[in-house]
Amino acid sequence: MKLHILGCHSATPRSTVFPSSQLLEINNELLLIDAGEGMQIQLRKYKHKFNKIQHIFISHLHGDHFYGLVGFLSSLRLIGREKSIHIYAPVGLKEIIELQFILTKTDINYPLFFHELSSLESELILETDKYTVKTIPLEHRVYTNGYLIREKTALRKLNIDAVKQYPEIETWAYHNLKRGKDFVREDGSIIPNETLTLPPPPTKSYAYCSDTIYKPDIIPLIKGIDMLYHEATFLEMHKDLAVKTKHSTAKQAAQIAKDAGVKFLVLGHFSSRYPDETQFIKEAKEIFENVDIAEEGRSFEV
Numbered sequence: 001m002k003l004h005i006l007g008c009h010s011a012t013p014r015s016t017v018f019p020s021s022q023l024l025e026i027n028n029e030l031l032l033i034d035a036g037e038g039m040q041i042q043l044r045k046y047k048h049k050f051n052k053i054q055h056i057f058i059s060h061l062h063g064d065h066f067y068g069l070v071g072f073l074s075s076l077r078l079i080g081r082e083k084s085i086h087i088y089a090p091v092g093l094k095e096i097i098e099l100q101f102i103l104t105k106t107d108i109n110y111p112l113f114f115h116e117l118s119s120l121e122s123e124l125i126l127e128t129d130k131y132t133v134k135t136i137p138l139e140h141r142v143y144t145n146g147y148l149i150r151e152k153t154a155l156r157k158l159n160i161d162a163v164k165q166y167p168e169i170e171t172w173a174y175h176n177l178k179r180g181k182d183f184v185r186e187d188g189s190i191i192p193n194e195t196l197t198l199p200p201p202p203t204k205s206y207a208y209c210s211d212t213i214y215k216p217d218i219i220p221l222i223k224g225i226d227m228l229y230h231e232a233t234f235l236e237m238h239k240d241l242a243v244k245t246k247h248s249t250a251k252q253a254a255q256i257a258k259d260a261g262v263k264f265l266v267l268g269h270f271s272s273r274y275p276d277e278t279q280f281i282k283e284a285k286e287i288f289e290n291v292d293i294a295e296e297g298r299s300f301e302v
């Protein structure tokens, strides 16, 4: 699992920074999380293949989180997309997007599915054989969800040296061994799976929480995850603004990370009022050590 930051600033695009958008790379697939203006340009700039995106998750209906989406969907049509696209977003996004296609007489010629969200409880919204995606109910000025992505347990690894010691094990049996089954010889005797395979690599988990006020009741949902991206629009010196606009400070994001026992925290959604963004790290480190800041074009191994 790898996180690629396309945009991590609040409000408006500027000459060098972009509003919220990121990719989570998982098993050669790219999950697009939020689609702020300019995300297509960022995809091109950092050479991410459009074709690897099939699932798109939008946190809330503020422009800095989805104004790049309609352009992206339109481009997919122009470059001959055939595979389906699934969009998970608050109720209303479908209407917004479809109206633009109707009035511009744009014929979307690939399968496009909207999964509209309105629940105030966490829900499982996507399950594949490799991972699951759940919503994380957040609190902002409009209905907002974060997203929690968890890898499923991978297959066990073949211990080739061990397997080679048993000529009766042919390659057709490898599939079952990777799935944890014992090898049964023709005479009925058994070679236990543990002697032939190694444990699968540990599964990874990632949560995206933006935008939101300080909301400690998300902690049980994200307990012990490998990486948390949490918004930190403000520093503590502007805590009053954070309360008023329903955003968080770096210190509050760090407190969530600490209380949830996450392994690593990435801060983002910075307000443009701060010329030196290392201040966010400094403030957060007073509470939680394993923290860094997002930056356009930066990638983080989960």
Ligand SMILES: [Zn+2]
Residues within 6 Å of the ligand: 010, 011, 020, 062, 064, 065, 211, 269
């Ligand atoms: Zn925002």
